[in-house]
Amino acid sequence: MWAALLPVGRDEATGGYHRFAWTPPELECRAWFLDEARRRDLEVEHDGNGNMFAWWLPEDGTRGGAVLTGSHLDSVPGGGAFDGPLGIVSAFAAVDRLRERGVRPVRPIGIGAFAEEEGARFGVACLGSRLLTGAIDPARARALTDGDGHTFAEVMHNAGLDPEAIGPDDDLLGRIACYIELHVEQGRALDVPVGVASSIVPHGRWRFGFTGEGNHAGTTALADRRDPMLPFARMVIAAREAAERNGAVATVGKVNVVPGGVNAIASSVTAWLDARGPADDAVRRTVKEVDEAARVAARPHRVSVDLAEESYTEIVDFNLALRDRIGAALGGAPVLPTGAGHDAGVLSARLPAAMLFVRNPTGISHAPAEFAEPADCLAGVEALTAVLDDLARG
Numbered sequence: 001m002w003a004a005l006l007p008v009g010r011d012e013a014t015g016g017y018h019r020f021a022w023t024p025p026e027l028e029c030r031a032w033f034l035d036e037a038r039r040r041d042l043e044v045e046h047d048g049n050g051n052m053f054a055w056w057l058p059e060d061g062t063r064g065g066a067v068l069t070g071s072h073l074d075s076v077p078g079g080g081a082f083d084g085p086l087g088i089v090s091a092f093a094a095v096d097r098l099r100e101r102g103v104r105p106v107r108p109i110g111i112g113a114f115a116e117e118e119g120a121r122f123g124v125a126c127l128g129s130r131l132l133t134g135a136i137d138p139a140r141a142r143a144l145t146d147g148d149g150h151t152f153a154e155v156m157h158n159a160g161l162d163p164e165a166i167g168p169d170d171d172l173l174g175r176i177a178c179y180i181e182l183h184v185e186q187g188r189a190l191d192v193p194v195g196v197a198s199s200i201v202p203h204g205r206w207r208f209g210f211t212g213e214g215n216h217a218g219t220t221a222l223a224d225r226r227d228p229m230l231p232f233a234r235m236v237i238a239a240r241e242a243a244e245r246n247g248a249v250a251t252v253g254k255v256n257v258v259p260g261g262v263n264a265i266a267s268s269v270t271a272w273l274d275a276r277g278p279a280d281d282a283v284r285r286t287v288k289e290v291d292e293a294a295r296v297a298a299r300p301h302r303v304s305v306d307l308a309e310e311s312y313t314e315i316v317d318f319n320l321a322l323r324d325r326i327g328a329a330l331g332g333a334p335v336l337p338t339g340a341g342h343d344a345g346v347l348s349a350r351l352p353a354a355m356l357f358v359r360n361p362t363g364i365s366h367a368p369a370e371f372a373e374p375a376d377c378l379a380g381v382e383a384l385t386a387v388l389d390d391l392a393r394g
């Protein structure tokens with residue numbers, strides 16, 4: 001099962017994955033998901049937001065009180081093999097194990113594949129689960145654009161979905177009793193095969209726009225330039241400094257320089273800031289200080305600066321009762337916070353959610369070196385099986 005996904009969207013030169021929502025590699029992953037569901041005779045459901053579900057229903061056809069597990073199939077640019085797919089492959093494997101053991105669930109067990117979790121195409125992380133839970137205004141989502149200027153509405157339409165139908169789905173949410181997401185651990189926080197998440201730190205994304213004036217690199221005197229690269233460069237350093245002052249982390253990992261000529265002063269620069277920290281105010285202060293530094297640096301160069309918040313997620317404390325129940329089903333497991341965002345965090349605003357983490361020996365994620373040992377992945381499947389078995393009984 002895992003082997004079928006491995007080549008999809010993989011750049012042979014770097015080993016990194018490029019599976020952006022509704023691009024051919026991600027569509028191939030979606031087809032794989034539907035095929036795995038069909039092979040197990042699971043009932044497939046598509047919501048209006050591009051999320052997919054595969055349901056194992058109890059014999060009496062009960063649809064409410066479902067236990068949902070799953071993750072996402074999309075990736076960051078040049079991402080690893082495990083972030084997302086591990087949770088979905090493990091979910092199918094856990095269903096297989098439960099069936100082999102003759103378990104007959106009294107509530108539905110579902111496998112969910114959430115759309116655009118990384119926000120790598122349209123900028124907003126966890127877009128599918130945000131739409132489902134009402135955490136983002138559908139009109140705003142429709143107008144989001146990708147790097148080629150295609151709107152989310154356009155892309156949904158081309159994928160055969162009605163962009164006017166996106167938004168919260170209370171009927172679907174009302175049928176889900178809880179969500180359990182298994183995920184590769186993304187730092188160096190876990191030294192046993194499987195752990196349980198306690199919380200997700202506050203995190204968000206901000207877009208800085210620097211507008212100057214395009215001009216010739218050879219004929220324009222320094223005094224005459226309005227070069228947006230200068231305050232942009234200052235902003236990158238300021239992000240590091242502000243994060244250090246505030247006990248946060250801040251990253252500028254994406255920048256778009258227009259027009260991008262070696263021999264041309266840029267006319268504009270767009271740069272994205274990702275900031276996360278232990279508490280709301282540490283993150284907010286970091287962003288404010290970066291913004292101030294950018295504006296101070298822009299003034300002498302007559303460059304304008306604008307700032308937009310693309311997404312923000314407050315601290316997520318996963319449901320304590322569910323966490324305890326999972327801990328008991330596993331016979332104990334370490335509990336750890338994470339600095340990574342997940343659909344489980346977004347869903348936890350509407351229903352009890354929890355996460356299982358599988359050890360990552362490299363401590364690297366969102367990069368090709370992301371890894372989990374096969375034995376640890378199997379331990380993850382066993383853990384998920386035990387948790388689903390416990391929850392599916394009532």
Ligand code: GLV
Binds near residue numbers: 117342
């Ligand atoms: C998602 O993986 C994130 O934390 O950015």
Ligand code: MN
Binds near residue numbers: 083118366
């Ligand atoms: Mn990720």
Ligand code: MN
Binds near residue numbers: 083084342
């Ligand atoms: Mn993920």
Ligand code: MN
């Ligand atoms: Mn010329």
